Amino acid sequence: MPIDRLWPEPAADLDDEALLAAYAFPADRTWLRMNFISTLDGAATRQGRSGFLGDDADRRVFGLLRRPAHAVLIAAGTARAQGYRATLVGPRSSAWRVALGLPPQPVLVLVSRSLDLDPTAPMLSDAPVRPIVYTVESAPQERRAALANVADVVTAGSVDVDPVRLRDDLAARGLTRIHAEGGPRLFGSFLAADGVDELCLTLAPALEGGDAPRIAHGARGVPTDMTLTSVLRAGSELLLRYVRSPA
Ligand SMILES: NC(=O)c1ccc[n+]([C@@H]2O[C@H](COP(=O)([O-])OP(=O)(O)OC[C@H]3O[C@@H](n4cnc5c(N)ncnc54)[C@H](OP(=O)(O)O)[C@@H]3O)[C@@H](O)[C@H]2O)c1
Numbered sequence: 001m002p003i004d005r006l007w008p009e010p011a012a013d014l015d016d017e018a019l020l021a022a023y024a025f026p027a028d029r030t031w032l033r034m035n036f037i038s039t040l041d042g043a044a045t046r047q048g049r050s051g052f053l054g055d056d057a058d059r060r061v062f063g064l065l066r067r068p069a070h071a072v073l074i075a076a077g078t079a080r081a082q083g084y085r086a087t088l089v090g091p092r093s094s095a096w097r098v099a100l101g102l103p104p105q106p107v108l109v110l111v112s113r114s115l116d117l118d119p120t121a122p123m124l125s126d127a128p129v130r131p132i133v134y135t136v137e138s139a140p141q142e143r144r145a146a147l148a149n150v151a152d153v154v155t156a157g158s159v160d161v162d163p164v165r166l167r168d169d170l171a172a173r174g175l176t177r178i179h180a181e182g183g184p185r186l187f188g189s190f191l192a193a194d195g196v197d198e199l200c201l202t203l204a205p206a207l208e209g210g211d212a213p214r215i216a217h218g219a220r221g222v223p224t225d226m227t228l229t230s231v232l233r234a235g236s237e238l239l240l241r242y243v244r245s246p247a
Contacts, residue, residue: 001057003239007231014232019064022230023200023241025177030167032073032178033198034187035065036215043208044184044215048081053204057234065200067093069106069179071132071170075186076112079123084108086126105129107175110151111161111186115143124150134161134169163195188218198243199226205236 002013005022014022025031037053038044046052054062066072072088087105089097094104108123108131115135117124124131124147131151135144137158147153156165170178180186180196190196201215226242233239 001055001234003057003060003232003234005230006233007228016064019061019232020067022232023061023065025068030171030176030178031197032163032167032180032190032195033065033200034180034182034190034196035062035200036182036187037202037204038215039204039206039208039212041207041209042214043210043212044182045212046208050182051082053206054202055204055234055237057237058202058204058239061200061202061232061239063090063093065179066106067096068100068102068177070102070175070177071107071109071179073109073111073166073178073180073186075183076110076114076117077185078181078183079110079117081183083121084123086122087128103129106179107132109134109166109170109175109178111135111166113139113160115139115147115153117143117147119146119150127151132170132173134166136161160189163190163193167195182215184213184215184217187216191216191222191224192218192220194222194224196224196244198241201240201242203238203240 005011037050037058066089098104105128107129108127110133113136133147133151133153134156137155144153154169156162225245227245229243230241
């Protein structure tokens with residue numbers, strides 16, 4: 001299915017380079033992007049998985065969004081629900097990255113309070129770059145020690161991982177392009193801390209009904225104005241890019 005740009009400059013059948021240009025990270029600052037898919041009635045999952053909502057166009061953009069990232073940030077809940085491979089980008093993306101002077105793979109960054117993460121899971125044990133796990137002071141010591149064999153385990157908060165501390169720590173490691181893939185509670189906690197710069201939202205042309213979660217969930221509401229920067233279309237699906245409006 002071709003992906004067309006409807007706005008701001010209409011263009012038909014965008015190639016990968018045009019799509020990458022449409023989603024370029026700002027060059028001069030730390031930037032945290034959230035990427036989500038939702039149905040028209042706001043469901044973030046089908047049968048407990050977001051993957052069942054996407055089509056080929058969404059999967060194509062999903063893959064391209066990872067390509068220029070320094071770090072791919074995923075909450076533990078989503079990592080447990082969906083399972084992740086050891087490598088985050090495929091050979092073409094790796095070659096593209098290396099040609100631009102980037103490491104072949106972005107760094108996997110996980111966020112967990114409980115550290116209920118299996119250190120033998122391929123995403124951790126076989127990762128080509130040492131992953132980083134952000135956690136809280138009260139995280140169990142044994143799990144912390146087990147994960148430390150395969151990842152850098154960083155305390156960045158007491159009750160919640162503090163998005164500001166996480167961003168600062170990643171930036172200190174030179175990881176300023178942060179591509180986050182959720183899930184909803186991570187998005188909610190990062191919104192609450194004003195830690196989100198951008199939302200890439202695929203609007204799947206479907207209704208779900210039922211009691212599926214929506215894309216952000218948190219203890220309190222945090223009204224945040226967003227500004228539309230591009231609208232892509234693949235058939236009846238819309239791929240929207242919003243950035244946080246200036247204060
Ligand atoms: N529609 C979409 O685009 C999309 C995208 C991603 C995920 N999803 C779906 O969302 C579902 C998973 O959602 P979820 O409710 O489990 O939410 P989640 O945000 O994926 O995971 C929540 C867990 O992440 C950790 N966490 C998040 N924020 C934290 C913070 N600030 N500090 C410390 N730990 C933090 C905690 O891990 P611990 O429990 O380990 O302490 C928490 O229990 C799955 O069904 C997945 O398919 C949908």
